[in-house]
Amino acid sequence: MKMFRSREKSSGSFITRLPYLSFLIINMKIQKINIISSILLAICGGALLLVLQVPMWRIELNAPQYPEGLNLLIYASKLGGNVDIINGLNHYIGMKTLHSPDFFEFTLLPYLIIFFATACIAVSLLGRRKWLNLLFILFVCFGVVAMIDFWRWEYNYGHNLNPEAAIIVPGMAYQPPLIGFKQLLNFGAYSTPDIGGWIFVAVGVLLLLMVYAEWRIFKKNKIRFNISQAAATLMIIISLSGCTTGPEALVLGKDNCNFCKMTISDNRFGAELITRKGKIYKYDDSHCLLAFLKSETIPEKDIADIYIADFSGNHALINTNKAFLLQSDSISGPMNGHIIAFESSTQMKEAKEKYKAALVVWKQLYP
Numbered sequence: 624m625k626m627f628r629s630r631e632k633s634s635g636s637f638i639t640r641l642p643y644l645s646f647l648i649i650n651m652k653i654q655k656i657n658i659i660s661s662i663l664l665a666i667c668g669g670a671l672l673l674v675l676q677v678p679m680w681r682i683e684l685n686a687p688q689y690p691e692g693l694n695l696l697i698y699a700s701k702l703g704g705n706v707d708i709i710n711g712l713n714h715y716i717g718m719k720t721l722h723s724p725d726f727f728e729f730t731l732l733p734y735l736i737i738f739f740a741t742a743c744i745a746v747s748l749l750g751r752r753k754w755l756n757l758l759f760i761l762f763v764c765f766g767v768v769a770m771i772d773f774w775r776w777e778y779n780y781g782h783n784l785n786p787e788a789a790i791i792v793p794g795m796a797y798q799p800p801l802i803g804f805k806q807l808l809n810f811g812a813y814s815t816p817d818i819g820g821w822i823f824v825a826v827g828v829l830l831l832l833m834v835y836a837e838w839r840i841f842k843k844n845k846i847r848f849n850i851s852q853a854a855a856t857l858m859i860i861i862s863l864s865g866c867t868t869g870p871e872a873l874v875l876g877k878d879n880c881n882f883c884k885m886t887i888s889d890n891r892f893g894a895e896l897i898t899r900k901g902k903i904y905k906y907d908d909s910h911c912l913l914a915f916l917k918s919e920t921i922p923e924k925d926i927a928d929i930y931i932a933d934f935s936g937n938h939a940l941i942n943t944n945k946a947f948l949l950q951s952d953s954i955s956g957p958m959n960g961h962i963i964a965f966e967s968s969t970q971m972k973e974a975k976e977k978y979k980a981a982l983v984v985w986k987q988l989y990p
Contacts, residue, residue: 656755657840660833661747664755667826668743674736675699679819680773682799684709685811695721696817699736700729719780728772735765743826752837759830766827774801804902813900870895870930870940871903882911883958892956892963893932895940898925909988910960916989929985934963935970943985947971950988951980962988 656664678696681704685692696703701723710720723729739762746754777799799805800814816824873893879886881904887893894912896904898921906912909931916929930940931948946964949971954961963980965971975982 655750656746656752656833656837660755660837661750663829663833664743664747667829668740668747670822670826671736671740671743674819674822675733677819677822678703678817679823681815681817683813683815685813686809688809698729699732699819702726721780726776728776739765752841755830755837756834759834762827762830766823770801777801804900811902870897870928871905873905873932873938873940878905880907880911880958881905882915883907885957887957889957890932890938891934892960893938893940895930896921896926897928897930899927900925901927908956908958908960909962910956910958913960913989929989931962931964933966934974935965935967939966941966946985948983948985948988949975949978949980950983951978953978954980 678698680697682695682697683692684695693709694704695706695709702721706721739758742758742761746758780799799807799812802814802816805812805814873887873890873895875887875890877886881896885907887905887907889907892908894906894909896906896912896915898904904915904921906915912929912931929943931943931946932938933941933946941964943964946966947968949963949965950961952961954963956962962983963974963978965974971982974980
């Protein structure tokens, strides 16, 4: 008995010194998962079954001739949305037409989804931590392989063009973005998860939380799972994994103003607008920026941030809500704008005296 306790103590000490991922793989000790994890696993299984009925991904195409936009919806077993219209447009530029039977993934994917839904429910009933760990690893691997396969499909779809197409743009490829926005000729393409995709993300996050919580319970002598702590951890993970888009440096002589279409030549007066979907609009002058805003081409609710260049220093872009703004008729930008911005109050005061300018706030310029 003494030898057994000594061996158990040594083994436990060895295991606790291993990194977290190694611990998940080599730990063979059978341990029951707590009731909250069991319930969440059952919910995950049911949620995954819903993925069979709703679109998993969507690609939106926006162009002036299609003000309402075109949608390509990707389900677990078929394509949906405006497939026929998109196929008609693709024919002119030599892209292969889309047909559900051409994709072997639509045959395999429903069975994989059913497998993971069944596995979630089975692990919930078995209640063993090692099976939870294995399920999480398999689910992550499946997600990585699925995204790689999706990128491969988009690449082939956008690059393998018919050389006898009616419209050929030398060097042009039409690969849609994996996620986010991309400009393809006069079409703006947005690629984002749909209901089914967000269900997959939610299940992945919940599995990660359960694995972490069960590991903490094991390490701290089976302390009961604390719901408030799990919720806080979830908020941290979501906030850390959130995708935000910042300003993009203006490239003189290359970038064009989105409003007047002139090439940006003086980055002291430049500005940028970023939409909630991450699309960036660049301007060579505050005059063009304000004119574009007043045109309401982009609704105010779709605007995430507005930046204006620092007139001094390295001319970095500053959020308009944090910049010191000066207005004066003696200031003249490339398009006769009368606004300059500063990040430093000291430099702002020097310029204010030099140009006999008035200090203004952004809300005065764009209420």
